[in-house]
Amino acid sequence: MTDRVEVFRALHRRPAPDDPLILPGPWDAASARALEAAGYPALATPSAGVAASLGYEDGRTPAEEMFAAVARIVRAVDVPVSADVEGGYGLAPTELVERLLEAGAVGCNLEDSEEGVLKDPRRHADWLAEVCAAAGDRLFVNARVDTFIRGVAEPERVIERAALYVAAGADCVYPIGAPVDVLPLLRAGIQGPVNAIAKVGEGPSPLELGERGATRITFGPYLQRRAAEGIAGLLR
Template sequence: MSDVSKVELFRSLHRHRPQGDPLVLPGPWDAASARVFVEAGFPALATPSAGVAASLGYEDGATPADEMFDAVGRIARAVDVPVSADVEDGYGLAPKELVERLLEAGAVGCNLEDSEGGVLKDPHAHADWLAEVRSVAADRLFVNARVDTFLRGVEDPERAIERAALYVAAGADCVYPIGAPTAVLPLLRAGIEGPINMYGRLGAEGPSPAALGELGATRVTFGPGFQRRAAEALREITETLGD
């Protein structure tokens, strides 16, 4: 499948989704986990920066840009489905270089944060930067704009809606109000134009993807959830070796 058809497929997966049936995107942290997810039938994947960081021996947010893009490239080459990449806040790269490196890695989309060093960016300046990314990328990348207000202690959903509106106007294909309480999702859905990404938790830890879809989520991602669950399983296995 060509990169062009992959991004077209990825974009189409977000359109006209029935209520209660969000796009579920598991987060591979390496080539092997990506292949497991594809074998399980998932039509696309979304790398988590924290999960990739852990696989490379870094704390979340400390992965050098070169290593992150290399890891994304290995994942994208290992599977035939579209792969979107979490590239944090863009690593200080100019939009042209950021887009070029994502495309070179084989990514069809990207997740871009609106905070840096734990501090929210000016939303207007960030929107201008997103508009540059969109201009350079044209239709070659699906841009998921993360809204970090809830993550940074700003609990008023209207602040998230305001930022989301700026980012959508700048050309973002989807917005991601990470950390938003489930209870405010209907309000976010009513106030945000276009697809909404929500953070999902595995098993009984939180609402199911279907439940999030019923409340207004277009797609559900899990951050480093799968990688951390796999690490827990590995610890359990190693504990049995001494029995």
């Protein structure tokens, strides 16, 4: 398990700024196997995609079902898998870490908003510090910053939150919904890797996002949604 975490951590040390780590998001075991077969060195589950596969609205998946889904995905592949576990489901930091490790995840996404409202950044940083302390070097923590999707457009607010989260021990910062033209400013103001989201078949490509400053690229639920659209097209 430690070897997988180290492999995953090393993948974030990119040889060039325009060569981002691309982490597609499986929503079940079958999609995970397909992505591994396509040659990707690691995967990152999307909570919304997993929720859809289980018949839930985004943000409404019970913790037990989410961890079980992550465990099935991890068992299906040999590459490292990071898990989006939303806001941590109200679990104490130690329990959250243990549940992730039991599922076999090498990392996690953790959001800084709840029910559509941004959390107090300092209290959230304190909670993140407890998670990181419990995890030690066993998990790669990706701290999602939700300011842009919660109506706060100033990049400075992202950078302020990112500084707190990195100081708390986060390994990566994820300013979800950041406009492409703001990425260079965020890259300059944030220490460590920066995660950006790419849509499938529209908008900036992963390469373009890397050139703007993204260290790693994830796709949220867009791969799962495109797959569902493909099935609908075949049926038509």
